[in-house]
Amino acid sequence: MSAPLLEQLIDALRVLPGVGQKTAQRMAYHLLEREREGGTRLADMLAQAMERIGHCAQCRDFSETDLCPTCANDSRERSQLCVVESPADRLAIENATGFRGVYFVLQGRLSPLDGIGPRELGLEQLDQRLAQGEIGEMIIATSATVEGEATAHYLAQLARARQVRPSRLAQGLPLGGELEFVDRGTLSHAFGSRNEVQE
Amino acid sequence: MSAPLLEQLIDALRVLPGVGQKTAQRMAYHLLEREREGGTRLADMLAQAMERIGHCAQCRDFSETDLCPTCANDSRERSQLCVVESPADRLAIENATGFRGVYFVLQGRLSPLDGIGPRELGLEQLDQRLAQGEIGEMIIATSATVEGEATAHYLAQLARARQVRPSRLAQGLPLGGELEFVDRGTLSHAFGSRNEVQE
Known part of the structure; x- marks a missing residue:
């Protein structure tokens, strides 16, 4: 049995995208072992951000x-x-x-x-x-x-x-893209929408 | 320019192991868009854990x-x-x-x-x-x-x-391990430390 608070922390960390049980455990141990200050700062930033960040009235960002x-x-x-x-x-x-x-x-x-x-x-x-x-x-x-x-x-x-x-936005081949590795849809679209070469 | 508090949150998230700029950004947006409650709970758990979790006097866990x-x-x-x-x-x-x-x-x-x-x-x-x-x-x-x-x-x-x-702890082939895919060191050790088969 681990300490319940540690388990609660691991559980809470799983709210992050792409973080499962194992990763959450690793994160919790890492913070406790080596990054107490960073962890405290993260707690503070999270609390402030969740509370204070809303949406811009004009652009919704x-x-x-x-x-x-x-x-x-x-x-x-x-x-x-x-x-x-x-x-x-x-x-x-x-x-x-x-x-x-x-x-x-x-x-x-x-x-x-x-x-x-x-x-x-x-x-x-x-x-x-x-x-x-x-x-x-x-x-x-x-x-x-x-x-x-x-x-x-x-x-x-x-x-x-x-x-x-x-x-x-323009659609076509990505810059630096090798024709061989471009997907069919993109290639077909780029071929169909070809532009005349200017002199 | 993003909101400074958002940038601070993204920066603070990078304290987590394996989390770089892009992942931190994705995490911050995810929390703000869909998981405000979970984010607040995480902030609370982090603050408590960093403050209250110490080491056991006997086993150091x-x-x-x-x-x-x-x-x-x-x-x-x-x-x-x-x-x-x-x-x-x-x-x-x-x-x-x-x-x-x-x-x-x-x-x-x-x-x-x-x-x-x-x-x-x-x-x-x-x-x-x-x-x-x-x-x-x-x-x-x-x-x-x-x-x-x-x-x-x-x-x-x-x-x-x-x-x-x-x-x-015993060393040798992992259970269910195919001989073909076991690394040389393990195979050599397992071969050298072979046990007599009991009747």
Whole structure:
């Protein structure tokens, strides 16, 4: 019999994604043996984050404040709106591209079978924003999956109804991708959507 | 720019073993999106565990109380002492075997290069316990690595000096192990230490 508190800690750690019994045990022992300070800091950060992090009123991204730093930043270009599925996607675009516009985070994608419809994704709020006339282009950066495509299709209709130009991330061969190892769907799409080579 | 508190949480999560930037990010988003309650519970358990879990005065295992439940249990056989490297090893033995004796947890193994000597493993305390004369057999369950073997050798000497019989876990083919896939060292050892088949 281990100490009950230790068992409770191991059990609590399993709330983390991809962490099962064995990993949780290893994490608990590691913290107790070598990282008491780090563990205490983690406890503090977790408690604060769970309590204080909410959603930005404008873009639905996670934020401690009513408006997230990006939405509150006056130097961002408000005529370009990039719609992403998750905060992680937003971060990936922010880090990889020079995009200086603003975002809208769906926190999911259309999936009627899971009960995720336009309401859950805040599309009413998005529609209101499109109606304000400030936005010229809506960049739809949902993922290239079936559900992501369905969501993109719905979003494009929403944009057109408000006279906003919708655009979608380019699809094709990944940079540095060997033709031999690219999946059939991607290769077929890239072949069909080939571009004329400019002189 | 993400919310600073979110970044601090992601940074704090990296204290967990095997968790890098990407995984920490995924964990933080997962907790915020779907597991606020679990996250709060984890924060609470972590804070309590880091604060309250110490070591058992007798076996050095993790314990909330001065003596761990096993050492405090009068029905355990005190003549058999099983020495293990870590609390995880102790738990594995407790779950897999019918051992009813008591334990001693080294919390490491001899490794002079890392500055881990007899003092760090609490071997003085172990020696005092052997000197009390209550223990008849010391089962050395350190791992089958070079350092584990060195530690086992040292422990056996300690036991013999106190007229305690040392024993070591059997080594050979793992149960269900295909000969073809067993490593050379194990196979060579198992071959050399073959036992006569009883009628």
